Amino acid sequence: MTTPDKKIRVAISVGDANGIGYEIIVKTLLDKNILDFFTPVIFGSTKHLSQYKDLLNDNSLQFFGINSAEQAVDRKINVVNLWKEPAKLEFGNPTETSGKYAYESLKAAAESVQNGVCDVLVTAPINKKNIQSENFNFPGHTEYLGEVWKGKPLMFLVTEMLKVSLVTQHIPLKDVAQKINKENITEKVEALHQSLKVDFGVRKPKIAVLGLNPHSGDNGLLGSEEQEIIMPAIQSLYEKGMLVFGPYAADSFFTSSNIETFDAVLGMYHDQALIPFKTLCFEEGVNYTASLPFVRTSPDHGTAYDIAGKGIADETSFKEAVFTAIEIFKNRTEYAELTQNVLKTREIKLERESR
Template identity: 45%
Template sequence: MPALPIIAISIGDPNGVGVEIILKTFQDKTMFEHCIPVVYANIDFVQKQQLLYSTQIPLSLVEGMPKQGVLNIAAIWKDTPELDFGKQTTMAGVTAFESLQAAAFAVQKKQADALVTAPINKATITSLNFPFAGHTHYLGALWGGDALMLLAHNTLRVALLTDHIPLHKVTAAITIDLIKRKAERLSKTLQQDFGCQIPRMALLGLNPHASDQGVIGNQDDAILKPAVAELKNQGVLLTGPFAADSFFGQKRYTNFDAVLSCYHDQGLVGFKTLAFGQGVNVTTGLPFVRTSPDHGTAFDIAGKGVANHDSFSAAVKMACTIYSNRQKTD
């Protein structure tokens, strides 16, 4: 492998902003100082959008080892997909899956060092080949491991006990074992990937006001607090449960290296209010590095040239940093 990490990039839904934010990211020539990017698509498809967005990035078809200083394109489609910006189509879902699969396989086969994924549309990508609720579960099944979804921006980090499941299933899913497993995984991630020597983590309560001493449910007292106590005995510094409604507004997250949220919107409403468009989605607990931007396909602005690429740029840089940190600890 070259000194710079090779980053495999999937394009996401072709009718969304995926290729636009990829091109805008590497329009900044300094990005090539961080990595060797390889986009899994075909060169005609990328070139067509380069003309649309008036970017001027050197493109190179991969033949053997990818090159430094260019946006490498690994050809995976026989035909160039037709663009239909902002529309959900079956073909777009197939195309997105083929790009993701090729990029993920490349990392698994050690042809690349990390994976960065542009946003998919879950409705169109769902198929017999992709019966998953998102990237996190797909990569967990493909690569193996106990995947944990983490959103990060600077020192604000929010991880999820449960991620893409319906709200009515959350309570039954949260057990002492789950909390312990996810907290241990988060603690290891903070040490290995983010350089936190003694990670300090906060746990948000499940019920309003963390159950108010049993007045509003008993799960916080019966499940969350015993899990915190058991982890403390093991030397894992998880504190809580904290009332979630005021936690972010009072900036209590600044006292911790990461926050562990009981369910998706509980943690990510706070995170995206504070850092939307700047954050990075990191899938931890897997044998390989995967990051993505903190937003979706943005169908409403796709093809208009106005998409903000900051989060995707941050995702590429964070993938490089995490890969480098893991190399130091292996």
């Protein structure tokens, strides 16, 4: 755990070994100055990492193999070797073994943060299908971490320019409408509001809420959810003192002026918010799992099997994920310090004049 004389320790899970996870990790760590900012603790295999170092024709990286995260050393690229004789990489091919490795890496990395050995978690992309097993029966990282870290996770895609979140996450489109209710919207906005304050230092967040239907329902012509559910939820939140506005038509919302006006946008379902986000911010976008007791971020892309092993993957989003996790950790620490030492008011009793 971080102390004044220690750097923030970043636990890194390697994702699907046959995707681009190892490559974007290695490329991120090629920056010679990066160890000035944090101490990486990778949960995977030095042999796999060395294969990617050879692939990129760069021998400048030195990996420090350790048996447990407790042995991590500052200014070194620490690697907890989970597999002594790892399976051969099969670039671009999601296998049962690569799914098993992805789970084991995620489990060990998440536990290191939960146990206080590491400070934040950054996850490389997984394949949501081949990772499934008796131990992992979740739609993705978000739901898994909500279970093991004991919280109600909020999927939050962030850049400095644009931040978006969702009422519903990884569910089929046909199930979205029945999951939209006043309670869900209220819960997500409150979580979003709290994250903006605590994690990003926004004193008075302004949040835009999108409608569910085309043209935000067109006054009931194209659907009633806006009038019956979304607007009452927004009104109740506004009455609590939150700056929440909408519902806005999703197809015309993402203009530069709207993006500048609001601190975050809440969409009703996955593609409604993530398509514009990834179109506008793909390279620097970060997937942040808010509303959990610990910090987890990831790049905003997948395993990219089509380019795995070719040495052409762009590490920008992963690098942004690392530095976003560090920034959020510092913001949370500062917020906790500021709020736990608030001076308590006490009643002053006036002395009665003597007669």
